[in-house]
Amino acid sequence: MNRYPHLSEPLTVGSVTLRNRVVMGSMHTGLEDRAWDINRLAAYFAERARGGVGLIITGGYAPNREGWLLPFGAKLTSRTEAYRHRTVTRAVHAEGGRIALQILHAGRYAYVPFSVSASSIKAPVNPFRPRALSDRGIERTIEDYVRCARLAQFAGYDGVEVMGGEGYLINQFLAPRTNKRTDRWGGTAANRRRFPLEIVRRIRAAVGDDFLLVFRLSMAEFVEHGQTETEILELARELESAGASVLNTDIGWHEARVPTIVTSVPRAAFTEFTAKITAQVNIPVCASNRINMPETAEEILTRGDAELVSLARPLLADPDWVNKALATREDEINTCIACNQACLDHAFARKTVSCLLNPRAGHETELLLLPTRRRKRVAVVGAGPAGLSAAVTLAERGHEVDLFEADDRIGGQFDIARRIPGKEEFAETLRYFTRRLELTGVRVLLERRVTAAELVAGRYDHVVLATGVRPRIPDIPGIDHPKVLTYAELVREEKPVGRKVAVIGAGGIGYDVSEFLTVEGHPTLKLDEWKEEWGVTADDPEARGQLAPPRAAPAAREVVLLQRKSTPFGRSLGKTTGWVHRAALQAKGVEQLGGVNYERIDDRGLHISFGEKRQRPRVIDCDNVIVCAGQESVRDLVEPLEAAGVTTHLIGGAELAAELDAKRAIDQGTRLAAGL
Numbered sequence: 001m002n003r004y005p006h007l008s009e010p011l012t013v014g015s016v017t018l019r020n021r022v023v024m025g026s027m028h029t030g031l032e033d034r035a036w037d038i039n040r041l042a043a044y045f046a047e048r049a050r051g052g053v054g055l056i057i058t059g060g061y062a063p064n065r066e067g068w069l070l071p072f073g074a075k076l077t078s079r080t081e082a083y084r085h086r087t088v089t090r091a092v093h094a095e096g097g098r099i100a101l102q103i104l105h106a107g108r109y110a111y112v113p114f115s116v117s118a119s120s121i122k123a124p125v126n127p128f129r130p131r132a133l134s135d136r137g138i139e140r141t142i143e144d145y146v147r148c149a150r151l152a153q154f155a156g157y158d159g160v161e162v163m164g165g166e167g168y169l170i171n172q173f174l175a176p177r178t179n180k181r182t183d184r185w186g187g188t189a190a191n192r193r194r195f196p197l198e199i200v201r202r203i204r205a206a207v208g209d210d211f212l213l214v215f216r217l218s219m220a221e222f223v224e225h226g227q228t229e230t231e232i233l234e235l236a237r238e239l240e241s242a243g244a245s246v247l248n249t250d251i252g253w254h255e256a257r258v259p260t261i262v263t264s265v266p267r268a269a270f271t272e273f274t275a276k277i278t279a280q281v282n283i284p285v286c287a288s289n290r291i292n293m294p295e296t297a298e299e300i301l302t303r304g305d306a307e308l309v310s311l312a313r314p315l316l317a318d319p320d321w322v323n324k325a326l327a328t329r330e331d332e333i334n335t336c337i338a339c340n341q342a343c344l345d346h347a348f349a350r351k352t353v354s355c356l357l358n359p360r361a362g363h364e365t366e367l368l369l370l371p372t373r374r375r376k377r378v379a380v381v382g383a384g385p386a387g388l389s390a391a392v393t394l395a396e397r398g399h400e401v402d403l404f405e406a407d408d409r410i411g412g413q414f415d416i417a418r419r420i421p422g423k424e425e426f427a428e429t430l431r432y433f434t435r436r437l438e439l440t441g442v443r444v445l446l447e448r449r450v451t452a453a454e455l456v457a458g459r460y461d462h463v464v465l466a467t468g469v470r471p472r473i474p475d476i477p478g479i480d481h482p483k484v485l486t487y488a489e490l491v492r493e494e495k496p497v498g499r500k501v502a503v504i505g506a507g508g509i510g511y512d513v514s515e516f517l518t519v520e521g522h523p524t525l526k527l528d529e530w531k532e533e534w535g536v537t538a539d540d541p542e543a544r545g546q547l548a549p550p551r552a553a554p555a556a557r558e559v560v561l562l563q564r565k566s567t568p569f570g571r572s573l574g575k576t577t578g579w580v581h582r583a584a585l586q587a588k589g590v591e592q593l594g595g596v597n598y599e600r601i602d603d604r605g606l607h608i609s610f611g612e613k614r615q616r617p618r619v620i621d622c623d624n625v626i627v628c629a630g631q632e633s634v635r636d637l638v639e640p641l642e643a644a645g646v647t648t649h650l651i652g653g654a655e656l657a658a659e660l661d662a663k664r665a666i667d668q669g670t671r672l673a674a675g676l
C-alpha cells in the first residue's frame with residue numbers, strides 16, 4: 001500500500017519532470033568553496049539522488065565577488081568554473097535525479113569588507129558595513145545574476161534557484177528595514193520589489209522557457225520593519241508573472257530572534273504561511289522548515305498547503321529518506337533531530353558540514369562502510385550512541401555482534417536527553433537504532449552489566465567498550481543531603497522536586513535541566529503556544545515582520561542556575577542554538593549566578609560565596625539542588641580486559657568524558673566499526 005500518494009506523485013514543471021515531490025533544500029556544505037573538492041561534492045549529491053530525491057538544490061553560489069558569503073567562497077562567474085560543475089550535474093543525472101544551482105548574493109551578510117546592500121546599514125550579525133549599490137551597480141548586479149544562470153545552464157543544471165529570503169541581498173531590497181532608498185529601487189513596496197522582479201524577468205529571457213527558475217522568498221521575516229504579509233503575497237503574484245516556475249519558501253532572517261529550525265520548533269510550524277502563498281499563484285509552491293518525517297510531508301501536500309516539500313538537513317541525516325518513505329520503510333529513517341551540531345554549527349565554524357547522526361554525510365568518498373572480508377565476533381559493551389553506532393555498523397559490514405547493556409533499554413545518556421522539553425525528536429534516534437539493530441541481526445542483551453570475566457570467557461575477537469559516563473558528584477559539604485539529586489535522578493527517574501530549585505553547573509545539561517524544571521508537566525509545546533511564546537503572528541496581514549509581543553507561560557518553578565567560572569553563561573552551547581536556550585531561560589526568569597563557590601548544602605539550602613576571597617555569602621533558599629557538574633568516564637573494564645590480553649577499543653564517553661557529545665560518540669563508533 002502506498003501510504004504517501006501525494007509525496008510519490010511526479011510533477012512536471014515546464015519541460016522538467018520531477019520523479020516525486022521531495023526537494024533537497026539548499027545547504028552550504030563548505031565543499032562548494034573548494035575547487036579540489038568537486039568530486040566529493042558530486043559523490044555527496046549523487047548519494048542523495050540515488051536515495052530518490054526529486055530535485056536537489058545546491059548550496060549557494062555567488063553571482064559576483066561582492067556577493068560572497070565568505071572570502072574566496074563559492075561563486076559561479078566564469079566558464080572555467082562552470083566546466084567543473086559538469087562533474088556534479090552528470091553524477092546526479094546518472095542517478096535519475098534533477099539538480100538546480102542556487103544563486104545567492106549575501107548582500108550585507110557577506111563577510112567581506114567590500115560588501116554591498118540596498119542601503120548602507122550594517123547587519124547586527126556582521127562587523128562589515130555594506131556600501132549602498134548605485135543605480136549602475138544594481139544594473140550590473142542583475143546582469144551578474146543572469147550570467148550566473150546562463151553558466152548554470154551551460155554546466156548542465158536543470159535550473160536555478162534565486163535566493164530571495166533569509167535576509168540576503170534580495171531580501172534587503174524588499175524590506176524597509178534595510179532599504180531606505182529614495183530612487184526607483186526603494187520607497188514604495190512596488191519599487192522595493194523591482195530588483196527581484198528584474199532579476200527573474202531577465203533570467204527567464206536569457207535561459208528560455210524550459211529551464212527551471214525557482215525563486216526562494218521569505219514567507220515570514222520575523223524582524224522589525226520586515227515586509228508585511230500583503231507585500232509578500234503581492235511579490236509572489238508578480239514573481240509568477242515575471243517568469244518564476246516554482247516558488248520555494250523560507251522563513252526568518254539570520255538576525256531574527258524567533259527560532260525557525262532548532263529542535264524545539266514544532267514540525268511543519270510554518271505551513272500556514274506557505275498555504276497563503278499557494279492560494280495566490282498557479283505555479284507550484286514548496287513548503288520548508290522542520291519537515292523531517294514522511295507523515296508530516298504527506299499531510300502538508302494532502303491539505304494542499306504546497307505542491308512540493310523541501311527537506312534539507314533530513315537528507316544529511318539519511319540520504320535514503322525518500323526511498324525508505326516511498327517503500328513504506330519509514331521506521332528505518334534516520335530522522336534529523338534538528339540539533340544543528342554537525343551541520344549549521346560546522347558551517348558557521350567553517351568546517352565541512354556533516355551530520356551528528358550520519359558521519360558519512362560530506363565524507364562519502366572517505367568514510368566507506370564496505371562488507372568485511374573476515375567475519376569476526378565482536379562484543380560491544382554499552383548501548384549509548386557510541387555503542388549503538390558501532391554495533392549496527394559492525395553488523396551491517398558482516399560481523400557477528402553481541403551488544404551488552406546494563407539498563408533495561410537502549411540509549412544511555414541520550415535516553416535522558418529525549419525527556420527534555422523541546423528534545424522530543426531525540427526519541428526518533430532511539431527508534432531508528434532499535435529497528436537497525438533488528439535488521440542487522442545484532443544480538444542485544446539488555447539488563448546485562450557484563451563483567452570482564454564474562455567477556456574474557458566469550459573469546460571475542462574484539463571488545464568495544466562504550467560504557468559511557470556517569471554524572472560527576474562534586475566534593476561539596478552536604479552533597480549527600482536528601483534534597484540533592486543528579487540530573488539523571490531528576491529527569492530519568494522522575495524523582496519529585498519542590499518549587500524552588502538550585503542547579504549546580506551551567507553546561508548543556510544545566511541549561512536543559514533548567515528548561516525541564518521551568519515547564520510544568522514537560523508537555524510538548526503545541527504550535528499555537530509556541531507561536532505565542534516567541535511572538536509570531538499569522539493573523540495580521542499588515543504586521544511588519546509577522547511579529548507580535550511574545551508571551552511566555554509563567555515558569556513552573558523558581559530556578560537558580562550556577563557556575564563557578566565568571567565568564568558569560570552558555571558559552572558551551574551550540575553556535576546556532578545557544579541563543580534559543582539562553583532566551584528561553586530568560587523568558588522563564590531563571591536567575592543566573594556566575595563566579596560562585598559552593599560552600600555547603602543543608603536544610604536551609606545551598607550556601608554560596610563569590611570570587612577567590614569568598615565574599616558576599618548567600619544562602620539560596622531551595623527545596624532541591626540538582627547536580628549537573630559534568631561527567632566522568634566509566635572504564636572499570638579496561639584494566640582487567642587488557643590484563644587478560646583481550647583486544648579492546650574505547651569509544652565515546654568511556655574514552656573521554658570531557659567535551660563529550662553524541663556527535664563525537666556516534667562518529668567514533670562509526671569510524672571504529674568501519675575499520676575493524
Ligand code: FAD
Binds near residue numbers: 385387449468470
Ligand atoms: P552513554 O550515553 O553514557 O552510554 C553508555 C551506556 O553503557 C549506558 O547505557 C550504560 O548503561 C552502559 N554500560 C555501562 N557499563 C556497562 C556494562 N558494564 N555493561 C553493560 N552496559 C554498560 N549530546 C548531544 O550531542 N546533543 C545534545 O543536545 C545532548 N543533550 C543532552 C541532554 C541531556 C539531559 C543529557 C543527559 C545528555 C545530552 N547529550 C547531548 C549528551 C549525550 O547524550 C552523550 O554525549 C552521549 O549519550 C554519550 O554517549 P556514549 O555512548 O559515549 O555513553
Ligand code: NAP
Binds near residue numbers: 472475504
Ligand atoms: P559541561 O558542558 O562540561 O558542563 C559541566 C558544568 O559543570 C560546567 O558548567 C562546569 O562549570 C560545572 N562543573 C564542572 N566540574 C564541577 C565541579 N567539580 N563542581 C561544580 N561544578 C562543576 O557538561 P554537561 O553539561 O554535563 O554536558 C555534557 C555534554 O553533553 C557536553 O559536552 C555537551 O556538549 C553535551 N550536551 C549538549 C547539549 C546541546 O544542546 N548541544 C545539551 C546537553 C548536553 P564550572 O566549572 O564553571 O562550575
Ligand code: SF4
Binds near residue numbers: 336339340
Ligand atoms: Fe539534523 Fe543534527 Fe544531523 Fe544537522 S547534525 S542534519 S540538525 S541531526
